[in-house]
Amino acid sequence: MKTVDNIIIGFGKGGKTLAGALAKAGQSVVLVERSDRMFGGTCINVACIPTKSLEHSARLSAVQGGGFAEKAERYRAAVEEKRRLTGALRRKNYDKAVGAGVEVLVGEASFLDGHRVSVALSGGGSEELRGERILINTGARPFIPPIPGLADCGAVYTSETLMERDELPERLVIIGGGYIGLEFASYYTNFGSRVTVVQDGPGFIPREDEEVAAVVLKSLEDRGVRVLRSAAVLGVKDAQVGAEVTVKTAEGEEVLPAQAVLVATGRRPNVAGLNLAAAGVELTERGAVKTDEHLRTSVPHIWAMGDVAGGLQFTYISLDDSRIVKSQILGDGGRTTQNRGEVPYSVFIDPPLSRVGMTEAEARRRGYDVKIARLSAAAVPKAQVMRRPAGVLKAVVDGATGNILGAHFFCAESQEMINLVKLAMDAGLPYTVLRDAIYTHPTMSEALNDLFAAVN
Incomplete structure (x- = not known):
């Protein structure tokens, strides 16, 4: 069994930043990441960076115009550029961590008790670690609601998997009218897809200023996005075109054919397999790791950062979380979630x-x-x-x-x-x-x- 000062589970923004800072301060750090496709975390690999790469390409494509076949080719090129970019950033993040003196293990981490973690290595075998401190930065995963047929339909995607599709869908149905759903609606509309957004609530982005939200809705609709509000998805099934989504609105039932269906119904903290109970780490009612304003869990030497802690799901919050934890370990402990100012x-x-x-x-x-x-x-x-x-x-x-x-x-x-x-x-x-x-x-x-x- 290897004993180190710090075990960090998850190669996200908070985890990698803190790992580098602790290693440079002379402490021993092992950073555990379940997949070598996730070096750098959610933002770099399946969220912020790849989606904004597509957003940029989509705006350029909208200006260029042309027929659907031309747009589909530009979309295919945009997906390839997105892959090139994320691959380069993955390598850079790995090299930076190792260069700072961080040991990186690829495998699934599971708590044995409050100080010990077992890592099932991706190449086979396992390794047991003991850490004076343990930090959890495992992010979040897409939530799939229990809609009949959704899990079995071959044309259903999440925000992470739709970006890997090489073919531009002529028609795209998005289940969920939140921020992720609207971003994808905008991207794919600019690429040339016919997009329908299905949301269950009557309001449109209800947490936003009502006056501004109305302008946003009109802008999307003027660009061709169809937004169905107060709509229930009754079921999804495979069809010759790809999929058929049956929805119910105030006007009655409607079947929406689509080459692709995006499920954008939110993300949930990624705690599966961590065996947190063995360490005595408590969860909130919503399944996030319970933390105080210093991001300490119910176990004083274990912290949680980023999406897994149940706060705002932004990479810059994970970054700021690393500063808060760093102040506990290397500083005066004065930085907290309560004094980080306004969050844009x-x-x-x-x-x-x-x-x-x-x-x-x-x-x-x-x-x-x-x-x-x-x-x-x-x-x-x-x-x-x-x-x-x-x-x-x-x-x-x-x-x-x-x-x-x-x-x-x-x-x-x-x-x-x-x-x-x-x-x-x-x-x-x-x-x-x-x-x-x-x-x-x-x-x-x-x-x-x-x-x-x-x-x-």
Whole structure:
């Protein structure tokens, strides 16, 4: 049995970052990853990076136009480019970890007790490890709902597997109207697929600002995406075309033929096979590893980071989680989940939707003196230069203090702009700082001049 200072289970953003930091500090680290196809974690291999590679290719394809056969060829090339990119990043992440002094084992990790882990090696055999500290960073996996026929249909994919399909589906049905489903709807519409999104709830992206969500919905529908709300999926079955999805709406039942069906009904913490009970690690009611604000589990020397801890499922949260755990091991322990500031996010539809902070409705419910600023994306010169004038920008301001309460940008390059607002919010700066700043021209960031000049 090998004894080390740290066992890290999972090669995700948090795990690999912390592994490198601990190794450079002179501690012994073994990093266990179940598959050599997942070096670098979910983001690099099956989520952020490959999907955004496809998003970029899809936007270029939409501009080029052409018939379906031409679009299908461009899609095939985009999938190959995505594979090249993820393969290169996998190798880079492995080499970086090993170069820092981290030992990498490929296999399935399972707890034997609070300090010991057994690893069933992918090449055969097993290895037993004892760690002074153990860190869990195993991510999440797609959730497959119990819809009749779904598990047996050969044309059903998850967000991870659809990107491996070489053939562009002429018709794509997406089960789930959340962020992942909408991103894929946007990608495949730009590639040339006819996309139908089926969601069970009556609202459209209900956690977003209602006014902005309405603009997003109209934009998707104008681009040809069909969105069925308050729709129940009764069943999925194999068919000559690929699959048939039977749905029930207020208008009655409808059969949707499709070459591919994407299940985008969320992701669940990946704890299967870890045997956490043997270590005394508790789970939440939703099946995530239960942690405190320092990301410690119910066992003081075991931490959990990233999606498996049940928080926001963003790679940059996993990165920040590694900073929190690092502060426990190598620092003063002052960094926690409670003091990391505002968390922005972007949904990479076309154009992207980005948000930080509260919606207008949330701010009013909390009793703020709400002031609103709005700006059409078409009023931004750079949006016109890029031929991407669609969208709207909205900001929520506290009239009493001038502080920014929230920002909602549905426009080109919003994923970059939102970070400026997050910085201002974390620094406690009034909106006038962004209003009166000098920005380069032409850029999308200079829209903040006009947006915040419209506060009223």
